[in-house]
Amino acid sequence: TSFPVIRHSQLIRLIKRNHLDLDEVDELKQAVNFLHESGVLLHYNETTLQMRDFYFIDPGWLCRMMAQVVTVPEINPFIDRNGVMKRSSVQMLFTGKETSGQSNFIFPSSLIPQYLHMLEKFEIALPRNEEELLIPCRLPSRKPNIEMPVQDQAELVVRCYVMPNTPIGFWSRLLTRLIVFSESKFAQNMLVLQDKPQIQFWKEGIFVKWSQTAFFLVDSYRGHHDEIHLTVSNTAHGCRLMGYLVDHVDSLVDEWYPGLTTIDPMLGRELLEKFVPCTLCQGPQPYNFRFEDLLKASENQTEIFCPEHHGNVDLIKLAPDVMLADVEPQFHIDLDQFDFEESPENLCGDGGFGAVYKAMYRGKVVAVKVFTSIGDLHPHKMLRQEATILRRLEHPSVCPCWSISSTSPTGCHRVCSKQISWRCVQIWSTPEPDSAA
Ligand SMILES: [Zn+2]
Incomplete structure (x- = not known):
């Protein structure tokens, strides 16, 4: 069986055979873009799709192939009433069963993984886990009866x-x-x-x-x-x-x-x-x-x-998240053990998001990152973003996060402090600082 799909090498051969004066990189890309946008052929360049090699020369065919998932239950009986479909059932959709005179539903089985990426791109089917797909348009539209464990x-x-x-x-x-x-x-x-x-x-x-x-x-x-x-x-x-x-x-x-x-x-x-x-x-x-x-x-x-x-x-x-109440107890700051002064002599670095100071915590030299507002953006958001990632991260090249706080020990204004081991900050302050710093 042949499919209305050509590979990149075939396209190059076609260009050569027809003596088209196209530079293979830039001009070809532009030409393909033009054809894609005008709907003559379809080509998806995203790396995640793994479809760069394929050119769909019959867009209608590709649409019918994708619609096969969300079609009537007679054709696709594999979606359960929760809108979930087994990945293994996808192959069963392309048995050659016909719905109208001319559409022949056969799809190359070697391309099923790409087909699934495609469905994901258009949000027709999203991966739920290794075995199952979620079909958003087939989710039950009515909210079921829910027994809230807490009423008050x-x-x-x-x-x-x-x-x-x-x-x-x-x-x-x-x-x-x-x-x-x-x-x-x-x-x-x-x-x-x-x-x-x-x-x-x-x-x-x-x-x-x-x-x-x-x-x-x-x-x-x-x-x-x-x-x-x-x-x-x-x-x-x-x-x-x-x-x-x-x-x-x-x-x-x-x-x-x-x-x-x-x-x-x-x-x-x-x-x-x-x-x-x-x-x-x-x-x-x-x-x-x-x-x-x-x-x-x-x-x-x-x-x-x-x-x-x-x-x-x-x-x-x-708002427990604002008060950082969701942060594990070991990250709560112990103010009695914290010796910190927001002064120029302790300043190690200054950036768009805030400043890093040298301080003492639990008898050790640490770095303290103090977040500041950028325009209308409250420092809280940046603190949360960084804290969410850092406190779960354990890596020799990344400073371990010791503590997170939303209030300033000096009390004059809000600072969000995060201690990291001093040696790492020294690494950061080399002439070529890591972008993460
Ligand atoms: Zn009230």
């Missing part, structure tokens, strides 16, 4: 992301990440739990439960705006899960939808807003704190006043 609002921590519209592909990307995370060894270690979780997911939400205190719910609400709500319990497990969830949603937005966090010229603020409902307000409409206000308050206080119920609320109950 005061024992929950909620974070709301509000935006004008949820971007395309947002939920399927978020769901796959959260499913992979929930089933991972990493989650087990983080929560210090041995049990496999119970997982329920639907088109715009997921509920994962390990125990009565270790669970999370991420789901959507549609009103004037689209909202995403993250809900956990206000226990040690819940704090860690909230820290993980917000880091995940934030990195998803940064990687795929950076437009959501740029300043909108009409609104004068970011399109994406974050709120935290008051946990102590009684009644169905609790006061919504702006996340930025909680960040600001965390610089010099541990409580914030709620104008709705006229009382103070602990910041740690509202």
Whole structure:
């Protein structure tokens, strides 16, 4: 059987045979780009797709091949009611069964891995694990009945992301990440739990439960705006899960939808807003704190006043991630053991994100990184990003992270300090500093 696909070497032969005066690198690339954009042929140059070698000279054929996954159940009966399909079933789709007179559904089986990459690129099917694929458009659209282990609002921590519209592909990307995370060894270690979780997911939400205190719910609400709500319990497990969830949603937005966090010229603020409902307000409409206000308050206080119920609320109950309550106890700073002065003679280096100072901690010379605001960007975000990676990293070339704190021992303004061993900072200050420094 021949397929309407040619390889790079064949294309070069065609060019030679027809005496086309094309330079094989730049001009050919431009010509292919032009043909790709005008829909004459399709060529995907991304390294991750591993499809650079292939030119699809019948775009309609490729579309039909991809549609084969999401077609009627008579053709693809391999998707279960949760929207999950076995990878091994993909081959069964291309048995040559015909749906109309001319479309012959045979696909080269040697190209199935590339086919799966392609489905992933167009978000028709996303990898769930080694054996299974998630088919986003076949996820159940109705939220199932969920038994929340905790009912009382005061024992929950909620974070709301509000935006004008949820971007395309947002939920399927978020769901796959959260499913992979929930089933991972990493989650087990983080929560210090041995049990496999119970997982329920639907088109715009997921509920994962390990125990009565270790669970999370991420789901959507549609009103004037689209909202995403993250809900956990206000226990040690819940704090860690909230820290993980917000880091995940934030990195998803940064990687795929950076437009959501740029300043909108009409609104004068970011399109994406974050709120935290008051946990102590009684009644169905609790006061919504702006996340930025909680960040600001965390610089010099541990409580914030709620104008709705006229009382103070602990910041740690509202936003454990801001107070770094999800950070493991061994990273909590011991201020009695910390001798630090933010002075020019202790300054080792200065950069866009902050400054590095020499200090003493637990009798050892350490480096302290103090994050500062860049424009509207609060140092909290950078601190979290770096802390998330560094505290799990153990490598001879990377300074071990000793402690993380969001408050300054000097008390004059907010600093986020992180101690790293002194020898590594000396390596950093060589004439060719590592870019990570
Ligand atoms: Zn309140």
